[in-house]
Amino acid sequence: MRIKGWVTAAVAVVLLTALVMPAMADHVIKIGGQCDRTGPTKNVGVELCPGIHDYIALVNKKGGVLGHKIEHTEIEHGYTVDRGVEAYERLKRDGAVALFDYGTPIVYALTPRHMDDKIPAITPGFGRADSIDGETWPYIFPMAASYWSQAGAAMKYIKDNGAKKGTKVAHIYYDNPAGREGIPIMEAVAKKEGYQLRLFAVPPPGVEMGPQVIDITRRFKADWVVGHLFGQSPSVSIKELKRAGFPMSRVVSFVWGAGEANIEAAGWDTAQGYIGMQFTSIGRDLPVIREIMQKVYKDEGKEVPKYVGGVYYSRGVLNGALAVEGLRLAIQNFGLPVTGDKVRKGYESIKNFDLQGFLPPMTVSPKDHEGGGWVRMYQVKGTEWVPVTDWVRGYREEVMAMVRLVNKK
CATH class of the missing domain: 3.40.50.2300 (Response regulator)
Structure with missing residues (x-):
């Protein structure tokens, strides 16, 4: 009876593993962010935000992050604080584990929420400069020159x-x-x-x-x-x-x-x-930009937009790349399921990341969420x-x- 019970239990474990492993491999990671395509900084948003989308699309076309697809949701806020807060709450409800904030006034308004909810925010080149100190602000990541x-x-x-x-x-x-x-x-x-x-x-x-x-x-x-x-x-x-x-x-x-x-x-x-x-290199000769143009646009029969490889588009690509690298390190080092706190630890594990010459080698740590502050x-x-x-x-x-x-x- 004991042997039979042990065999039954073992079979159950095997079956459970067989069911769980494909589910884990197909696990979709939800991230999101705000954008201003209609407000006072729309000349930035209409180029920066597509850069994020295109980099995420590139990663998904190549199989995702360690086999896990990324679902990225963008919400328009028109560079207004109230709509930025609404966007944050919606993304949180939807299960996003990492966010792109947009606009310094919005970053200040959302900081207490990020801290309480333990959902990290990327704020490259804007936001609150005191968040360079990740020990004081563990869930705010400038990750570019403040x-x-x-x-x-x-x-x-x-x-x-x-x-x-x-x-x-x-x-x-x-x-x-x-x-x-x-x-x-x-x-x-x-x-x-x-x-x-x-x-x-x-x-x-x-x-x-x-x-x-x-x-x-x-x-x-x-x-x-x-x-x-x-x-x-x-x-x-x-x-x-x-x-x-x-x-x-x-x-x-x-x-x-x-x-x-x-x-x-x-x-x-x-x-x-x-x-x-x-705070990034610019131009269409960079390896990551060439790959986006080929796999996200040309392979799909789409015309490459004029802004691809430009200044603000490239900053969007950086946002996407930093999020993906943080997710990769979170899964690799801390396993599934992905949580906001694991992504925070993933960001703080980034070392010498340059995206094939796209930016100066970036190392992030709890003491330096800025990554050096190079321009x-x-x-x-x-x-x-x-x-x-x-x-x-x-x-x-x-x-x-x-x-x-x-x-x-």
Whole structure:
């Protein structure tokens, strides 16, 4: 009887395993995010969000993440906080284990929810800079240069190009939580280097800045302009500064004023010499972009959109790639089922990830959710962005000191 019972139990285990294994292999992983395709930053969203979709589609065409398909849901929020919160709650109800947040005001509003629900958010190149410290903010992942790191890089660039004690630096910024985020590092570095720094706020929607440009060029007589603008405002600043006779080669933009859409709106001829920073490589010769064009578009008989390989599209590809790498490490190291906390651990296990030269090697840890804070400066030459530096970062000590100060460490 004991032998018979043991055999019966063993057969039951085998049958259960046979049933469970295919189910595990077919397990669909749900992720999601917000997008602005209709609001004030739609010129970013209409290119960035397709980049996420295309990378996920590429991964699924190749069999998914370790055999598991990804289901990605995008919800439009028009860059409004209330709709961003609604989107988050819907995605949570749907079972998403990893999210793409979109917009700094939305990140601040959603941070308590991410922390309570243990669902990690990716916020590359925007959001709250203090979340570099993953020990304080375990579920918020900048995983690209934060606004503090962008400010440090801009100030390093102007120093490397002749700025010295007494140099006049104008910081023109979009007057909302995102636009104001870089100010603490701008002020800290200016104080350290002895620069004369003056701040110029541009009220939303950022389509009128003639008075600010007059102040910058005629009254303050700036030597350099560092811009933290986005949406329609970068192109307006370029046209106004050019009209005032300010040299474009002395205008340095944070990452959201450095896309093709911004330059096309201003005019490539007008923007010649303009400097913008990037946190991914750009162009269609990159291996991952070539693979997307072939497998997601050409193999399906689809025409490749113009924006593929461009600045904002490439940032969407990065978002998708970081999520996939985090999911891969979560499954590999911590097993199924995938949970938000396992994805968090997966993100914190990313080491030397460069997506075949698409970005500088990124390592993420509990102490550094930013991955180093590297950027590369590009310049408008002809009708394209041309790199003018290697991957760099500036004033890292000041950035990390600010992180410790704000997080009371």
